[in-house]
Amino acid sequence: MTSNAPDSVERADVVIVGSRCAGTAAAVPLVRAGHKVVVLDKARFPADTLSTHVLVPNGVSELKKMGALDRILALNPARSTHLRITDGDMVVCERYKPFDGIDYGICVPRNLQDECLVETAREAGADIREKCSVESVVWRGGRAVGVVYRDPDGEEREIHAKLVIGADGRRSRVAAEVDSWTPYRGSKNGRGFAFRYMDDPKAGTSQHEEMGVYRAERTVGLTLPSTPEGRVLAVWMCPAEDVSGFRMDPEAAWQQKLDGDPVMADRLAGAQNMGKVRSTADLSSYYRRSSGPGWALAGDAGHFKDPVTGNGMRDALKHGRLLGEAAAPRLHDPERLDAALAVWERGRDLDTLSTYHWGNRESRPDPVSDLVREVLRTFAGQEGPDLSDTFNRARPIEAIVSPTHLVKGLVAALRRPGADRKAIVKQALGELPLEWHGRRNRLLDGFRSTRPTKTERPDWTVGNAPGPPSYRPAADPAPVGADVPAVAA
Ligand SMILES: Cc1cc2nc3c(=O)[nH]c(=O)nc-3n(C[C@H](O)[C@H](O)[C@H](O)COP(=O)(O)OP(=O)(O)OC[C@H]3O[C@@H](n4cnc5c(N)ncnc54)[C@H](O)[C@@H]3O)c2cc1C
Structure with a gap:
């Protein structure tokens, strides 16, 4: 106008x-x-x-x-003071790094x-x-x-x-x-999202103050203390196609997820006063x-x-x-x-x-891989912040999940008794381009680069807007791919 x-x-x-x-x-x-x-x-x-x-x-x-x-x-x-990640027998539990004196x-x-x-x-x-x-x-x-x-x-x-x-x-x-x-x-996004609030059966215990992440099969669960006091938020980040189940019969779909994840089911056992299930699959x-x-x-x-x-x-x-x-x-x-x-x-x-x-990468709807589980395990056994720096944004992800962690995780996965070594090597070869492309995009590709990366999946939409991109600016001070102009003091 x-x-x-x-x-x-x-x-x-x-x-x-x-x-x-x-x-x-x-x-x-x-x-x-x-x-x-x-x-x-x-x-x-x-x-x-x-x-x-x-x-x-x-x-x-x-x-x-x-x-x-x-x-x-x-x-x-x-308040949530700790992050706890569980994946089978692998558990990482860390206290968050404080920012500006805030440790919660x-x-x-x-x-x-x-x-x-x-x-x-x-x-x-x-x-x-x-x-x-x-x-x-x-x-x-x-x-x-x-x-x-x-x-x-x-x-x-x-x-x-x-x-x-x-x-x-x-x-x-x-x-x-x-x-x-x-x-x-x-x-x-390969995953959808379904969540609800409820009274926390673990209210008053230290578990209430944890942000719990539960990795099982193709779904990632999450629990988080909520306000008012004594409530808990529970989330399933499930394959996007599962969201229709949450729409058709929310209680049955909820129960099915609990049945598939005994650790999260145990965390929420006895919860009362369940809120309405809300869900979305529109998360590109x-x-x-x-x-x-x-x-x-x-x-x-x-x-x-x-x-x-x-x-x-x-x-x-x-x-x-x-x-x-x-x-x-x-x-x-x-x-x-x-x-x-x-x-x-x-x-x-x-x-x-x-x-x-x-x-x-985390929103791939794939089953949790043995390799990723072993990489996460390299962070286990200490309370001080390290892996939690990912959520807390204390350092770029590449600096946290470093090549040392990746190599240690790969060696541990290969050495595990009964390991399917062929499958693990395949997983490692699949992860390698994602590792490289994420780093390359941030450090080398330049401002508003449209160069595709392997972490991105095609056919994404935002509302009714399809990808790949169609828009190119007509008269932009910083066109696609150009460096940012210097700002005068
Ligand atoms: C399912 C789901 C779960 C999420 N969980 C988390 C989480 O746990 N933690 C987290 O950090 N982030 C989470 N996010 C992301 C988070 O919700 C957003 O990043 C955040 O809300 C962005 O804030 P915003 O101010 O940019 O936009 P919004 O919060 O979307 O606010 C936009 C505002 O603009 C107003 N508006 C829109 N159009 C108009 C108009 N034409 N005229 C006037 N007003 C208008 C709207 O009314 C609205 O109030 C989640 C997102 C989703 C979808």
Whole structure:
């Protein structure tokens, strides 16, 4: 939509679409820098969204930076201090590495958590408007200069700003409006996701404070303490085709999963007050081109990865904050602003690519392999943080699951009595290209590279957008494959 900006049009410095993790995190540094920030969300808070709520210490430290932590701690949230991974007879149990003095994850359902984020950003000075649905982006001279939205009375309104941020989730209207709907990179998810809340039979014990990961056959289970006190969240990350079973007969499908995983069944035995089962098979991961003239896409609007990584909110919070910080001093200079947005996007990619590839590998619907089990076992037997640095994002995955661990795991798998050595060598040869491609993509392929990697599976979709990519920017300051322009000081 183009506009002649009549005098009745409202003006702000920044308009943000979406008021959950990414939108509020971006808003806070902008208002702290003295800018007028309007945040529009079609929801009325408190509002739920289809998501669980693993937030490791690294993510909790983002809540602290935003100023939301005290408000969330006032809810007396469940805390998770340890990660326990079980795979047959292999158990790794570690305490998380602290970040910014925070040595616990917190577990708050999204309706409660996101309301705290909204209140925090509002208190900081952001003008957050609920029940406001954005319909289009306004352009002038090839630059995004505002949005058109419907207010709670259904009236059409227009607001202009120096920067438009789409923090409106996977089905981002802003992404479509800036012609970035079709991701340039993505991967079909082999797994679906089914979850429910219940009273925790282990409440009051140390097990209640663990994030439990259960690897069995083709399904990965997860347990996590929840809020209010004494609840537990249980998740099955199962082959995508199993999700239809959860839709048709949720209780039978739930029981079938418990029957297939005695360790998780034992963890949940005796649970009462079972909540409704919710499920989805729409979990393709992707990267969208996330910055351009006068606009940026934050959080899931720009990038999504499998929830098995438990990192979507951490990334939305962190890179939302970094976006706000990058834009705040440059809003009055469009050229410097656009360059800073591209640098921000490049930084987001460097920080997230390793987890994206890990998520793609973990979301294969294949049975757990002997080789991977033995690699994980090389981390067993210590309480200090090491393997848990993956979820906690203390180091890139490649630095944690290092070549030394891989070789040790391979040797142990081959030496196990009764090992099917031929099958293990085949597994190792299958993993090798994935190892290399994930590393290559992050370190060598360059900004917005479209070079395929072996961790990615074809036929991915986001809503109704098919891959592979079809979009190429017409007049972009940082075209596909180009290096990021330097930002003037
Ligand atoms: C099944 C599932 C489980 C997950 N589990 C976890 C987990 O355990 N831990 C974790 O860290 N992450 C998890 N994630 C990922 C996490 O949910 C997201 O990464 C995170 O919510 C991204 O935040 P966001 O602010 O970018 O977007 P969202 O949370 O999607 O918020 C977008 C907001 O934009 C608003 N909006 C959309 N369109 C418009 C419009 N046109 N006008 C106005 N407003 C609009 C919406 O109302 C919404 O409030 C999970 C995701 C899924 C799907």
